[in-house]
Amino acid sequence: MNRREVLKGFGTIALLASFPAVLSEFSVAVEAAEKLKPQFFTVDEFALLEEVVDIILPATKTPGGKATQVPAFIDLVVKDCLGKEDQTRIVGGLNSLVNVKGKSFLKYTNEEKLSILKSIDEKAFKDDAESVWLRIIKKLALIG
Secondary structure, three states, X not given: OOHHHHHHHHHHHHHHHHHHHHXXXXXXXXXXXXXXXXXXXXXHXXXXXXXXXXXXXXXXXXXXXXXXXXXXXXHHHHHHOOOHHHHHHHHHHHHHOOOEOOEOHHHOOXXXXXXXXXXXXXXXXXXXXXXXXXXXXHHHHHHO
C-alpha cells in the first residue's frame, strides 16, 4: 500500500464519520416537505447540479434524482464532509457546464446532456483532473 492509498483511506474514514450529522440534517429538512435550498452552492450551480443528478438518476416508474431532493443531499455533503480541494473541483466542474460548445448545459436536450456527461465521465476514468468532479457527484448521487 502506498501513501496515496493510505491518505484516501483516511479521507473516506473522515467522510463516513461526518455522515450521521449530514443524514440527520437532511432527514429533518426533507420531513419539512418543501424544496430544500442550497447551502453551499450558488443558485446557478445548484440548478446545474439538479440537471446533472437528473441525468444520472432519471425518473422512471419512480421519481428521479431532482424529485427526491438528491441535489440537496449532495449540497450538504459537499458543504459538511468534503475538503476544500474536492469542493473546488466540483464547483469548477459545474461552472464548466455554463458554456458547453457555446451553449449552457441547461439548454441541451436530455440526450445531449447525457452525451456531454458521458464524455466527461470517460475523461474522469482516465484520471483527467478536470473531470474527476463528475465521479464524486455520481457517487454521492447514488448514496443520496
